[in-house]
Amino acid sequence: MDDPIRHPLAYARLLRGWSQNDLVARLHRAAAMRPEGLRSGTDKAAVSKWENGRKTPNIESQLLIADAFDVPVSDLERYPWPHWLPGRDDPAPLGAAYTVQALRDAQRAAMNRERRTFLTYSALALAGLASQSATLEPDRLTTALGGRRVDDELVDWLEDTSTKLTALPTEQRQHTIKLMDAHLTTVTDLLEGARYSEATGRRLHHLAASLSSTCGWYRFDQGQHHAAGKLWNAALTNAHTARDRDLGAGVLSDFAYQSIWLGHPGSAVEPLSQALIHTSHPTARSLLHLRRARAHAALGAAADCHRDLAAAETDLLTDATDPAPGWCRWMSTADLAVDSGQCLLDLGRTDEARARIDEGLTLLPRARDKTRGVFRTYEARSLLQAREVEQALVVGNESLDLATRIGADRCVTLVRELAPAFKPYQQVHGVPEFLQRLRAA
DSSP: OOOGGGSHHHHHHHHTTOOHHHHHHHHHHHHHHOTTOOOOOOOHHHHHHHHTTSOOOOHHHHHHHHHHTTOOHHHHHHSOTTTTOSSSOOOOOSSGGGHHHHHHHHHHHHHOOOTTTTOOOOHHHHHHHHHHHHHOOOOOOOOOOSSOBOOHHHHHHHHHHHHHHHTSOHHHHTTTHHHHHHHHHHHHHHHHHOBOOHHHHHHHHHHHHHHHHHHHHHHHHTTOHHHHHHHHHHHHHHHHHTTOHHHHHHHHHHHHHHHHHTTOTHHHHHHHHHHHHTOOOHHHHHHHHHHHHHHHHHTTOHHHHHHHHHHHHHHHTSOOSSOOOGGGTTOOHHHHHHHHHHHHHHTTOHHHHHHHHHHHHHHSOTTOHHHHHHHHHHHHHHHHHTTOHHHHHHHHHHHHHHHHHHTOHHHHHHHHTTHHHHGGGTTSTTHHHHHHHHHHO
């Protein structure tokens, strides 16, 4: 049974400052104001059953609840109970019935740069998504939808266009995000209104998952964490419906990385652990182990961190007959080295950390500018911990230049976070000017 405080109805009620009796009174008033003359037999016991998940309100009661909370009736038609209720922004559950809902929610969030920029899903919500992904069997796809039939030629073109857009370098992708958004909208429209076979449906859901994941990363890079989470929720729901557990594991890894980035490493461990259950490709497993190592290091769990780092290295060096999934194909020894160095920094082993970060930067291909900017910031941090301020200043300036050029706000923010460590060294030539740059960035 759900904790009643966590049920969406209870949460919406408490946000308004209403007791259960207050809600009952408002439902009676809403019934009296309905033109069709509805009568509400709702009492406190009925509200308790709804909030405990023991009973679902019938459609008449849902209409009155919507009236009480000023929710448009169209939302009831679009979303099932209780997902139309206002208040806490929980992720859509997995299942074919929720794929389009999750995509539409994500598209609204991506277009609306509003107050919830830094709101992310709770550890409980992420654990729930991870558990569903690992244990819930995908539904069979509905094939008799309205509209014109989607043929393979159209899906081929959609997939090819998506591949070309996704393959653009970071510096160019910042100018094409509107094309990605439009492409995702097209795929969503087809899923919602077209006719297609089950095989074609799986391809469309897979494409929707891939596009949502990519669009989510763009929002993450721009610091729009609420929109990123919505898009990744849509990606996970569609990957599940497409029966691609590897892609679903990649999306869980994205959620985990975001949690670590925002300083909530405890929220990352369970999604990564669940993702590892059904992921077999060694490159994918290497990345999942590496990100879990990052979470363990941030939590100070040294033994768990080292176990995951060892597993990540073993998996990365394991030959595979099939190519790595697209979401982790970039994973390399450079990533393993630098992220291992970041783990060691978190664990206070500065000298070893510097050596690993230097090794990784040497191995990183020039084309991966965004990753280079992040890694260079890690390098600056390690230099500051070693009190090599002049060299840290050089690296910090280079990181800021790169982050600004590629238009990645989160990378600029990462460089800004170096400011407190530089402040004790304002007598060093160039440090005051760098701090001024950070304030203006």
